[in-house]
Amino acid sequence: MSSSSVLSSSPSFQTFLDLPLKSTPFPRSQLLLFPPPFYKPTAGAVFLCNSTPPNTNSSPSLSDQLHPFSLDLLKQTQPDTNEQNQDNLVLSHKPKSTWINPSRPRPKVLSLNRQRRPPLPYNPDLTDLPRISSRLASVGPDEFSAVIDELLPEPPTRETALLILNSLRPWQKAQQFFLWLRSGKFFELDTIFYNVAIKNLRYGKQFDAVEILATDMIDSGIELDNVTYSTIITCAKRCSKFDRAIHWFERMYKTGLMPDEVTYSAILDVYAKLGKVEEVLSLYERARSNGWIPDAVAYSVLGKMYGEAGDYEGIQYVLQEMKTAGVEPNLVVYNTLLDAMGKAGKPGLARTLFDEMLEKGLRPNEKTLTALIKIYGKARWSKDAIELWDKMKSNNWPMDFILYNTLLSMCADLRMVKEAESLFEDMKKSGRCVPDSWSYTAMVNIYTNSGMGDKALEVFYSMLDNNVEPNVMSCTCLIQCFGKAKRIDDVVKVFDVLIQRGINPDDRLCGCLLSVIAVCKSDQIVKVLNCLTMAKPKLVGLINTLATDDDDDDDDVLKEEFRGILTETVVESRRPFCNCLIDICLNQNFSKQRAQQLFSLGCLFGLYPGLHVKRDREWSLNLRSLSIGAACMAFEAWMENLTACVDKKIDGKESLPNLFSVHTGAGSLKLATGLATSFAEYLEKSAFPFKRSEETPGRFVATKQDLILWIDQLTIQL
DNA sequence: ATAGGGTTAG
Numbered sequence: 001m002s003s004s005s006v007l008s009s010s011p012s013f014q015t016f017l018d019l020p021l022k023s024t025p026f027p028r029s030q031l032l033l034f035p036p037p038f039y040k041p042t043a044g045a046v047f048l049c050n051s052t053p054p055n056t057n058s059s060p061s062l063s064d065q066l067h068p069f070s071l072d073l074l075k076q077t078q079p080d081t082n083e084q085n086q087d088n089l090v091l092s093h094k095p096k097s098t099w100i101n102p103s104r105p106r107p108k109v110l111s112l113n114r115q116r117r118p119p120l121p122y123n124p125d126l127t128d129l130p131r132i133s134s135r136l137a138s139v140g141p142d143e144f145s146a147v148i149d150e151l152l153p154e155p156p157t158r159e160t161a162l163l164i165l166n167s168l169r170p171w172q173k174a175q176q177f178f179l180w181l182r183s184g185k186f187f188e189l190d191t192i193f194y195n196v197a198i199k200n201l202r203y204g205k206q207f208d209a210v211e212i213l214a215t216d217m218i219d220s221g222i223e224l225d226n227v228t229y230s231t232i233i234t235c236a237k238r239c240s241k242f243d244r245a246i247h248w249f250e251r252m253y254k255t256g257l258m259p260d261e262v263t264y265s266a267i268l269d270v271y272a273k274l275g276k277v278e279e280v281l282s283l284y285e286r287a288r289s290n291g292w293i294p295d296a297v298a299y300s301v302l303g304k305m306y307g308e309a310g311d312y313e314g315i316q317y318v319l320q321e322m323k324t325a326g327v328e329p330n331l332v333v334y335n336t337l338l339d340a341m342g343k344a345g346k347p348g349l350a351r352t353l354f355d356e357m358l359e360k361g362l363r364p365n366e367k368t369l370t371a372l373i374k375i376y377g378k379a380r381w382s383k384d385a386i387e388l389w390d391k392m393k394s395n396n397w398p399m400d401f402i403l404y405n406t407l408l409s410m411c412a413d414l415r416m417v418k419e420a421e422s423l424f425e426d427m428k429k430s431g432r433c434v435p436d437s438w439s440y441t442a443m444v445n446i447y448t449n450s451g452m453g454d455k456a457l458e459v460f461y462s463m464l465d466n467n468v469e470p471n472v473m474s475c476t477c478l479i480q481c482f483g484k485a486k487r488i489d490d491v492v493k494v495f496d497v498l499i500q501r502g503i504n505p506d507d508r509l510c511g512c513l514l515s516v517i518a519v520c521k522s523d524q525i526v527k528v529l530n531c532l533t534m535a536k537p538k539l540v541g542l543i544n545t546l547a548t549d550d551d552d553d554d555d556d557v558l559k560e561e562f563r564g565i566l567t568e569t570v571v572e573s574r575r576p577f578c579n580c581l582i583d584i585c586l587n588q589n590f591s592k593q594r595a596q597q598l599f600s601l602g603c604l605f606g607l608y609p610g611l612h613v614k615r616d617r618e619w620s621l622n623l624r625s626l627s628i629g630a631a632c633m634a635f636e637a638w639m640e641n642l643t644a645c646v647d648k649k650i651d652g653k654e655s656l657p658n659l660f661s662v663h664t665g666a667g668s669l670k671l672a673t674g675l676a677t678s679f680a681e682y683l684e685k686s687a688f689p690f691k692r693s694e695e696t697p698g699r700f701v702a703t704k705q706d707l708i709l710w711i712d713q714l715t716i717q718l
Numbered sequence: 719a720t721a722g723g724g725t726t727a728g
Binding site: 337 | 719720722723725726728
């Protein structure tokens with residue numbers, strides 16, 4: 001999971017727990033350290049003339065100059081209405097495309113001409129090359145030097161050396177060969193040699209070595225050109241050293257070299273990967289006003305960025321910009337935008353885009369189809385998914401193992417058991433794709449989702465027989481399934497396999513074990529607790545604390561113990577932990593007070609955001625994503641609150657809304673039994689005045705009158 | 719067959 005979603009999912013949690021904040025890749029102040037461009041200013045680049053020479057930090061940076069520019073844009077496109085202002089704010093970041101061709105020319109940020117490659121000289125002694133290459137490819141690191149000497153008794157020509165260098169993998173060989181060439185001094189190693197060497201190091205993600213080479217170039221006075229910079233920047237990006245990528249980009253301006261569009265798109269992608277949408281847009285617009293006609297690659301970068309942000313308006317903006325610039329989307333752009341549409345939750349528009357792409361005569365590839373299948377699966381559009389699958393077969397569109405696995409996962413989500421089985425057979429017969437742990441896990445998932453535990457176990461064992469390493473998810477699915485079926489011995493059996501195989505039980509799996517403990521009979525609990533002791537002993541300790549009645553002053557003990565566990569738990573498992581622990585307290589007859597304490601700690605730690613919604617006419621309680629026990633605790637706490645509210649406002653009842661509602665959700669395919677049913681049962685057993693809504697499944701309502709009447713009765717009873 | 723940028727699965 002990405003760090004940004006960790007940050008955004010529960011901000012308040014971090015405050016309370018004093019979690020170490022996941023730091024952004026580098027501080028904003030560094031991000032804004034663009035170089036002071038000191039290249040010869042073009043006409044109209046007035047403010048650039050005033051910038052001081054390089055190597056001082058006091059001059060206005062390019063981004064300082066860009067910053068007000070983006071603020072200007074914000075002002076120009078300020079939304080004129082205040083409805084949906086959240087969405088419009090996003091829109092307002094996107095400049096209108098009429099921006100090109102402004103009255104005053106803007107200072108240059110990129111060169112409109114790509115760096116050209118000199119034509120290659122004809123080289124007659126390339127005939128030996130295959131022999132040399134294949135030999136070097138097969139030789140181990142220890143003999144490498146000796147084999148080079150043997151294969152190249154005569155110094156190679158410059159061209160042969162370049163060809164060999166280019167073909168060497170892994171990076172250690174390329175590095176060795178490069179050093180051999182350098183020490184041999186057969187000819188001067190120019191920029192091209194360094195560029196090829198850097199590219200090879202990039203394959204091996206050796207960014208430190210890349211920087212050493214680049215520094216070496218600088219020290220030796222070898223020119224760094226656009227190819228050098230774009231390779232360094234993309235290497236930094238692939239190694240997640242975004243600050244270094246920006247450092248080298250800045251250095252270009254400092255040394256007076258203009259990036260061309262390749263380098264420029266590379267840096268756009270760096271900012272995009274950092275989620276710096278505004279910076280990307282400023283750079284994009286700035287280059288546009290320089291007369292840049294971006295190509296498909298640049299638009300793919302923009303599209304991907306908006307996809308990651310789930311920003312539908314942004315995707316539309318990209319499409320519009322392409323039209324304005326007269327750029328036709330190619331297959332990659334379509335693939336990116338389709339995926340982006342999926343991430344923005346727009347399956348219908350993805351389908352339309354796909355149709356448009358077909359109409360243009362483009363043939364989808366594996367990635368296109370993977371994106372679409374994922375979207376249809378997520379949207380639960382089984383009809384469209386099956387239709388697409390038929391089309392894939394009849395058009396003989398390409399399949400790869402990722403697409404197979406995506407199809408299998410979709411079948412699991414949509415409970416398409418038959419289809420999954422035939423796909424799985426297809427895959428085995430295809431000859432090209434061998435089922436991997438992902439495929440087997442999808443099959444396990446399919447069977448466990450449908451309650452077919454024995455079938456799932458069968459697939460699980462066939463995975464082991466085929467020497468495919470099971471992953472933790474397959475174990476989690478099985479444990480969940482057997483837990484629901486109260487087959488505790490099978491739960492333990494699966495857990496044992498996991499331990500034997502040395503698979504690390506992750507937080508999800510521990511959450512699953514907790515949920516098993518919540519539902520199993522008391523004489524079975526110890527078996528599961530034994531598993532949990534191996535997986536996460538602290539949770540067993542916490543359960544012991546919960547089993548002990550609170551003697552008034554150990555409130556903080558529980559709080560600190562729980563906090564300690566949550567701090568080291570991944571975000572997406574924190575709420576499930578709390579849910580399950582509450583269920584354990586209630587189902588295993590620990591004191592109810594413990595369940596209440598857990599719930600309020602959960603609220604304190606920000607695990608249950610957005611529980612209450614107050615509108616003028618209706619106050620509601622959103623119990624979706626709570627377990628039944630947690631839902632009851634939340635509901636009772638809410639009722640207590642409402643009672644206090646009504647009592648306080650005894651003279652001003654008009655400030656209360658007319659309607660109160662509780663939402664449990666109707667229960668998706670995945671949670672077939674659903675919270676709604678359990679909550680309805682709970683309400684029936686209690687005297688609370690809420691009734692099931694006739695119109696909306698998963699909704700329970702009470703009027704203000706109901707509530708006041710109920711409270712009055714309570715008072716009389718007391 | 720000799721150097722650079724973008725797209726695929728819980």
